[in-house]
Amino acid sequence: xxxxxxxxxEPYEPFEPPYEPGGPVAVDSQEPxxxxxxxxxxxxxxxxxxGAVLTGSLTLGIADVDLVRIDLRALISSxxxxxxxxxxxxxxx
Amino acid sequence: MNGELRYVYAVTAPLPxxxxxxxxxxxxxxxxxxxxxxxxxxxxxVPEADFAEEPLRAHLEDLAWLEETxxxxxxxxxxxxxxxCPLPLRLATVYRDEEGxxxxxxxxxxxxxxxxxxLDGRVEWGVKVYARPxxxxxxxxxxxxASGREFLRRRRQEVTSRENALAEAEELGRTLHAALTxxxxxxxxxxxxxxxxxxxxxxxxxxxxxxxxxERSEEFVGRVERLGAHDPTVRVELTGPWAPYSFAAADAPGxxxxxxxxVS
Numbered sequence: 001x002x003x004x005x006x007x008x009x010e011p012y013e014p015f016e017p018p019y020e021p022g023g024p025v026a027v028d029s030q031e032p033x034x035x036x037x038x039x040x041x042x043x044x045x046x047x048x049x050x051g052a053v054l055t056g057s058l059t060l061g062i063a064d065v066d067l068v069r070i071d072l073r074a075l076i077s078s079x080x081x082x083x084x085x086x087x088x089x090x091x092x093x
Numbered sequence: 094m095n096g097e098l099r100y101v102y103a104v105t106a107p108l109p110x111x112x113x114x115x116x117x118x119x120x121x122x123x124x125x126x127x128x129x130x131x132x133x134x135x136x137x138x139v140p141e142a143d144f145a146e147e148p149l150r151a152h153l154e155d156l157a158w159l160e161e162t163x164x165x166x167x168x169x170x171x172x173x174x175x176x177x178c179p180l181p182l183r184l185a186t187v188y189r190d191e192e193g194x195x196x197x198x199x200x201x202x203x204x205x206x207x208x209x210x211x212l213d214g215r216v217e218w219g220v221k222v223y224a225r226p227x228x229x230x231x232x233x234x235x236x237x238x239a240s241g242r243e244f245l246r247r248r249r250q251e252v253t254s255r256e257n258a259l260a261e262a263e264e265l266g267r268t269l270h271a272a273l274t275x276x277x278x279x280x281x282x283x284x285x286x287x288x289x290x291x292x293x294x295x296x297x298x299x300x301x302x303x304x305x306x307x308e309r310s311e312e313f314v315g316r317v318e319r320l321g322a323h324d325p326t327v328r329v330e331l332t333g334p335w336a337p338y339s340f341a342a343a344d345a346p347g348x349x350x351x352x353x354x355x356v357s
Contacts, residue, residue: 023167
């Protein structure tokens with residue numbers, strides 16, 4: 001961060017640790033002064049659901065297939081670990 | 094499977110400065126640039142034992158692993174965002190070697206340059222609107238209902254009041270989305286988040302991403318705050334500034350597509 005950055009752009013400043021400088025934070029209309037690390041679900045919305053896709057990568061196609069399962073597994077494990085998973089019995093989604 | 098693969102975080106124009114010391118990517122490795130044809134891919138070495146297709150498939154089912162990897166990916170993209178406007182890639186974009194990375198830059202070169210031009214100087218802001226639970230109607234407070242009819246009347250009143258509050262919250266979500274869309278260069282509407290998955294109370298009425306020039310971010314954030322604050326029917330959550338993930342796909346639909354999306 002020694003070189004001149006094109007322009008400063010933090011509308012909220014300064015970013016406090018543990019945030020990376022310029023990294024996204026979350027604020028909320030109920031607690032406008034509290035900044036939180038972005039939630040995993042928001043991060044995954046972007047990192048798995050969007051972002052550019054390159055040709056020839058080894059993992060092309062994994063995200064599309066597994067997104068549904070990740071969502072379901074995360075949901076089920078966070079809600080109730082005892083709920084049987086819907087793909088048991090050789091019925092992958 | 095003792096080898097190493099290359100994990101790619103983002104494609105950028107040549108950086109105006111090196112990444113700061115101390116930036117670490119996935120598996121704690123130091124990210125570096127692979128140059129080709131006036132573009133660079135920011136990559137780091139990752140163990141084949143974790144990132145070859147089969148182990149990766151298994152890891153993606155593990156939420157703790159996924160979070161650690163996603164946060165590490167994001168840390169590199171954040172560091173890049175401080176220097177330039179990166180074209181962020183999807184999580185776990187992996188190549189066998191640097192030659193494969195160069196080939197991808199060669200194949201996609203024209204699209205990457207066009208997309209980087211389109212996104213230069215822009216950031217993404219995420220806005221979510223949640224309905225807040227309706228407050229109990231005044232009639233419900235105090236004494237127990239004197240009769241079955243009284244009970245039913247109060248019950249109907251409660252339901253109506255909840256429905257009204259939800260309708261009001263939905264209306265505010267639509268107003269907010271329209272106002273923010275007018276201030277953004279591009280918009281993506283995501284599906285509403287499942288409250289059980291996000292562990293956030295209240296129904297998610299709007300979940301959208303807006304592409305905004307950096308220098309107009311302050312104005313945009315101010316608008317979110319003015320429209321969202323102090324309204325008892327909703328809670329508005331703002332996240333950002335993000336690298337423009339939601340607008341990074343070369344074949345991304347334009348504004349027209351965004352307008353067609355339903356605001357749930």
